[in-house]
Amino acid sequence: MAGLAAARELEDGGMRVHLFDKGSRPGGRMSTKTTDHGAFDLGAQYFSVRDDDFATLIDAAQRDGAVTAWPQCMARLDDSGWQQRKPHHPRYCGAPSMDALPRYLAQGLAISSGQQIESLVRDDECWTLLSRQGERYQGFDQLVLAVPGPQAQALVAAHLPAAALPARCTAMTPCWSTWLHLEAPLDDRFWQGLTLDASPVLRWVARNQGRNGAAPDHDSGERLSLLARADWSAINLERERDDIATAMTAALADGLAGTLPNVKACGAHRWRYAQPYCAHQSEAGYHHFAEQQLTFCGDWCLDGRVEAAWLSGRRAARHLLEHIADRSH
């Protein structure tokens, strides 16, 4: 999201931009896993909209069918039982799945997908990027890193002192996600997202059916995304995926007091860097190092939300455009 926002703003400002992404499709933590059992959002589940410019963009995406209002039916399960929740802000998601929004924003941008940048070389005031896949890309006079803080820090270790990016900014929490296809729908159909306060393992469960105004197809069972708590994810970070999927499914069965239908299939995805430990709302929302021709953006520079990632990318690009304009005067 941050990379796409920055690229769009830079292109609008007259720059020529090329994006590199290790993923096979744009999306990052807004990506959707496609399986033989349907599509599952394993990262961001929905997003809120507070900023006016972001609202304008989301309105346009909604009109073009890439975004839809997230069903506002939320519930909480705690020691005293089921509670219905009313979210304060309207929430949205990609349509038909979360990755539709990054795909929409990526239209018209030059992107090399499936290229994991492994090292960076800077000479003659130009950056060269070397990918794990063996490609070499050269001749970039500015480099914008829109990857999670710890990964950004590792990539620039040879070019920037470690303390240049403060540790409080780059620290991020992990999260295990599990996708679950059940043979039959759950009994409680009133919620789309469920917070599990009493579970030591799970923090959130979302239904993947029934968005986009479509009636859920109950004949195809139930497709759920489960998100684990950050502390549980950290302790279990190196465990096998199958073990994790089993443990998270068992935790859901516990939480629902034995009403979980049989499982058809499940799998787990590890987000090593899921969300920043803390928000930095009062800060600029990016880091720019003029001498090194380097800029960093992403949710970790502002707040662990989709909207914050977009704002960070855009602010970084605006700053860079001003810097380039100042230099050429």
Ligand SMILES: Cc1cc2nc3c(=O)[nH]c(=O)nc-3n(C[C@H](O)[C@H](O)[C@H](O)COP(=O)(O)OP(=O)(O)OC[C@H]3O[C@@H](n4cnc5c(N)ncnc54)[C@H](O)[C@@H]3O)c2cc1C
């Ligand atoms: C489980 C989970 C649940 C979440 N829930 C919500 C939610 O409900 N609401 C909300 O608003 N936000 C939520 N978030 C946070 C939200 O997803 C992020 O804030 C946002 O997507 C971050 O966008 P970004 O552009 O900063 O980073 P990313 O999405 O991480 O993008 C970084 C990109 O860089 C690429 N990349 C990384 N390293 C390299 C490399 N070496 N070479 C090439 N490419 C590379 C990646 O493939 C990726 O495309 C959630 C996140 C997770 C993980």
